[in-house]
Amino acid sequence: MTRRDGEALVLMSQREAEGRARLLEFAAQLITVTLDDNGSLAERMSKAFPWMLALSPADRDTCAQNLVDAARASFSTDQPHLAIAELTSWKETATAIAAGLGRTDLEWLDGDDVVERP
Template identity: 90%
Template structure:
């Protein structure tokens, strides 16, 4: 199993699981590990977080494929059907969101880094949720920070 282009693939023998299980498990917490067996097909050992991230990415990919197969409306309009929370965004933000999600998905698929697309999806969904809850640039009592500002610890 290839983790990403140019990165080495971690491979262990099945006997390593019995002789050095803590080491193999620690390695699998960081990245998937291919476990080779003499008597059967190789298996992949990975964290539940990694497996769930891959499942979320596949689900997101299925939604994007559905969006791209529809030829009615702009990308943002089609994506708003698949992701109704986008309707809380302004039309301009829907356009930005749609393009950002496609770009993040392409980056995730090409680098096998599931977190890129999932983080972008989560960020836009949380933004839409905040807007729907009445939080916006014009909300009284809120101070918005610029991208380069840092917040000191309390």
């Protein structure tokens, strides 16, 4: 559609607009992380995303790299959902760990064990 001033008008859904806004917010946080030169990538990202502190040090490293990779994929393909899904997944994992989920010792059943129906 062309407006009177000759500039093209683009319409998008509310979901698309929110996805782009969230991706831009995420990009701003990543830029802040890259400008900081103190510590590893995971340490710098933990400052921008304090929920990462609930993860183990090894998981923080993995999370940091996964988030950067997902952001690069999102930016290069114009698909905001890639980065936002990765961010949401890691944040929910950290939240579950902080809530104590995953600390319970699991009792594994042998292949021969039968579990009665409740």
